[in-house]
Amino acid sequence: MAHDVPFDTMPSLDGDSLWRRLEQVVDIGNRFAGTPGESQCREHLLSEFDAAGLANVRAEPFPFLGYEPRGASCEVVSDTLALRCAPLQYSADAVADGEAIYLGASRPEDVAALESRGVELAGKVVVAHSFMPWLVAPALAEKNIAALVNVTETGDGLIPNFLVSFYPNGLDAPWDGRVQSVPGVTIEKEQSRELLSLMSTRSVRIRVEHRAEYAEGTSANVVGEIRGSELPDERVVIGAHYDTQLEGVGAADNGTGIAALLEIAERWRELQPRRTIVFCAFGVEELASWGSYNYCRQHVAELNGTRGMINLDALGLPLPGTRVAVADAEMAPFAVESAGRAGYEIEDEIDGSAYAWSDHNPFIDAGVPAAWLWRFPPQHPFYHSAGDVLRYVNAERMLDVATASAYVGFRMAQAPELGLGRSRPTKRFVDLRPPA
Ligand SMILES: [Zn+2]
Known part of the structure; x- marks a missing residue:
């Protein structure tokens, strides 16, 4: 059967370039919400989004409850x-x-x-x-x-x-x-x-x-897009959080996701996608996905036309956990099939609406089908600690999962017919659904 959007029509990611982008993010140092490293990373993202030729690049501020x-x-x-x-x-x-x-x-x-x-x-x-x-x-x-x-x-x-x-x-x-x-x-x-x-x-x-x-702080999501050529009001969101936990440089979590986001934006600069692709670097994920929740709150009107979301978080873990698709029931078959075409055979599925884990949750709550390709359990010896450094990132696995995730997004942006309805959460954490 002919594939709707063949995998080899996707501009491929470059492993060396991906690694260099990871090094640049890690060089900024700790990026915990409310620190100078967090703002410096935001500046880096704004200039990289501009350099990749994205349209409508901007920072979208939001409040959060800061922790010191x-x-x-x-x-x-x-x-x-x-x-x-x-x-x-x-x-x-x-x-x-x-x-x-x-x-x-x-x-x-x-x-x-x-x-x-x-x-x-x-x-x-x-x-x-x-x-x-x-x-x-x-x-x-x-x-x-x-x-x-x-x-x-x-x-x-x-x-x-x-x-x-x-x-x-x-x-x-x-x-x-x-x-x-x-x-x-x-x-x-x-x-x-x-x-x-x-x-x-x-x-x-x-x-x-x-x-x-505990005191109110302000962070911001960094957003840019490639306008759709045929269906510009239909959107596909590719997202990754740029903050770290309190200690360390967050190489795996989530330097890898940000490196992938930037690499995808750069490689797709000549692309004229059918639908609009929105690139989102979310703030303050580690303190409970404040950025992605606020993104959904700030874009309620667009959410009806947002067809899907793919989350890039903690790619390239050093030990080989099971390859999982964390997704809502609507997105799961699409994500599994797409990942398989990209050579990333999913071994297990996890209901993405059952646990509050990462930046896909608010989209699912908002009715947008969303997926996160991951390895489970998170096999990193120094997860969320000062030990999450470059030498424990597996470059090959980072490229594999980044490529598969990119293809999920690419297929959503390019397929003539998507066959994806609204997300079907088994558990809704916050009701972010736009009015019908
Ligand atoms: Zn993370």
């Missing part, structure tokens, strides 16, 4: 043992102590197993493993726990930075529900073994202190 750590500590009271820790972002600016209780991976079934044995979580300091603490913290806070101690598997004495609240929505002051009611920290791997050993022998009391300042 002011110190965190975690102490085993009975043994006066201080554990090395990092603050859990968007946890309460508070101190609390209580009896420690181990909750495994703190999945709903772990909670149910404990409760079925008559164990109360209220007033306890919960010690648990999770690389997505924002998915578990709100439910634990509702059970009136005293504090949360997140256990990291990250090696080399590094502690990854995480947040504990993606939702509820609170996109404007007073930011309802953004800050959890309990304080939290993440503790270092070696010391977590010591702590769990102590906890296995007797009852242990833990004191957790988390100090932070």
Whole structure:
């Protein structure tokens, strides 16, 4: 069967150029929301979008609830043992102590197993493993726990930075529900073994202190486009976040996605696509996708004509996790088929509307089919820590997934008939749908 938009009609990405773009982003340094590195990266993006010949290049400002750590500590009271820790972002600016209780991976079934044995979580300091603490913290806070101690598997004495609240929505002051009611920290791997050993022998009391300042900040999305030649009012969004977590240069997360976004824009400069292609570099993803949510809020009128979105986030992870398509039900078959034509065989699908993860979520909420090609679980030894540096980026895998992602976008922009309806979320986090 003839393919609607053959893969070899897409201008290909250049691996060397992609790597150079990654180096340029990494050279800027840390790009955490509200820092000079973040603004410097925005300037870099504006000039690169201009250099790629994109039309209508602009920065679109939005407000967000800024986070500034002011110190965190975690102490085993009975043994006066201080554990090395990092603050859990968007946890309460508070101190609390209580009896420690181990909750495994703190999945709903772990909670149910404990409760079925008559164990109360209220007033306890919960010690648990999770690389997505924002998915578990709100439910634990509702059970009136005293504090949360997140256990990291990250090696080399590094502690990854995480947040504990993606939702509820609170996109404007007073930011309802953004800050959890309990304080939290993440503790270092070696010391977590010591702590769990102590906890296995007797009852242990833990004191957790988390100090932070929460204040309104302003960031901006950087946007540019290639106008469609036949259907200019139909849009396809290609997006990647440019901020990093609190520490490190964010080489994989998300220098790689930004490098891919810029490389695609440059290679497609001669293209006269059927539909308009919108290139979006989102701000403040790491503190809960503020940029992409605000993009959807600021473009409500356009969203009805926005046919699809592809997200570029944390490409080129060093260890070979399963190749997954994270997408809503409408987009999933299209993304899987497109990736396969580009030589990226999807091994598993994850419902992109079930978890609040990255910048595809707001588009799905807004009714725009969206996908993120990824490897799962995120196999990076130093994920979200100062160890996310260039030497752990796999250049070949970055090019593979960037190419496959680009083709999903290319096909959406070029196909005469798309066969994509509105997104069908199984769970809507924020209702961003434009009026019908
Ligand atoms: Zn990311």
